[in-house]
Amino acid sequence: MQPEQFKKALEALGFTVTKQMMDQFARYVQLLQEWNKKINLTAIDETEEIYLKHFYDSVVVARYVAFQDRDTLIDVGSGAGFPSLPLKILLPSLQITIIDSLNKRINFLKLLVEELALDDVELFHGRAEDFGQNAAFRERFDWATARAVARMSVLSEYCLPFVKVGGAFLALKGDKGEEELLIAKRAIQTFGGQVEQVAHFELPLEAGERSVIQIKKIQKTPKKYPRQAGLVNKKPLEN
Template structure:
């Protein structure tokens, strides 16, 4: 998917990019490749693949979830900024907070944000488990999202504690989404959410399978969650 195909594909989904936004995506790609030479940000560096597998794939969440109706977004383990920063380019009003455990990624994200002229972005170096217990952030976000971070049973424990009551947890998953959802049933209920929307679709061109889940936060998360760093991954909620 080259730049023009990317622009047209988004237009077909009702997202019209301005010249400024197109330039931001171009700069994003350039900086991603430049910084990737000195630190491991992504295995995907070909322009057509970045536009499809990083930019378009991230924005696909907006085809099914209305980001115009929310303000504060937290992205857990976003790495090089996916999915939240491509979404931020399309919806500049969003106030985006990214938490990542590697400080070098935070350094990249701060530089990227400055170069792209973002406002209302916040990048925090922390383990997601500790971040979720921080009173400054816990249960404060309209929507919390994550892509390709962990299985849903683990991911829900890292993300749901950050969602305010009445907000949503939006999970971007690949083909194994249904299986992961089944495994995460108990965690989703225990943490205070309920599944309200799910969408299965394919990424254009390569036709790889994707699943998007939207969970409503219906009650506060018990204080013990998330547990200590590493625990959710070692012993997921059953």
């Protein structure tokens, strides 16, 4: 997907895309490619693939979710900034917090945020299990996002503790999202969530199926969750 195709695809979805936004996306690509030679940020490194499988795949979430002005969003295990930073470029009023367990990635994101002149973005190095038990982060966010970093039962334990009651966790998945949901029902309910909607869409240029799973937070997460580091992955709550 060429940059101009990307712009037209977003405009077709109803978004206003300015020159400044396109300049920010272009600089994002440059920095991602430069840093990817030094540290492993992404296997998707070609410019056209970045626009399609990172940028478009991230921002299309806003087609299915009603983000409000000044909403707070925490991105768990964001890697090279997906989906939160493309969303921030397109919707500048979002207040973004990113947690990632690898400090090298956080260093890349610090430079990226500075280069793109993005306001209201906070970056933290550490594990979701630890931050989820921290009162400064727990149940403080309108939205939590995660993009295919683990299966739904695990992601729910990582993400739902951050979401305030009435907010939602958004999982960006491939074509296996519904299958993962089937074995994650117990986990979602245990952590205070309820499936709100599952939206399916095809990436342009026949680049594959995707789904956005929205889990509404309907009650507080019990204090013992998330469990300590390691247990979430080793012993997920599954049906």
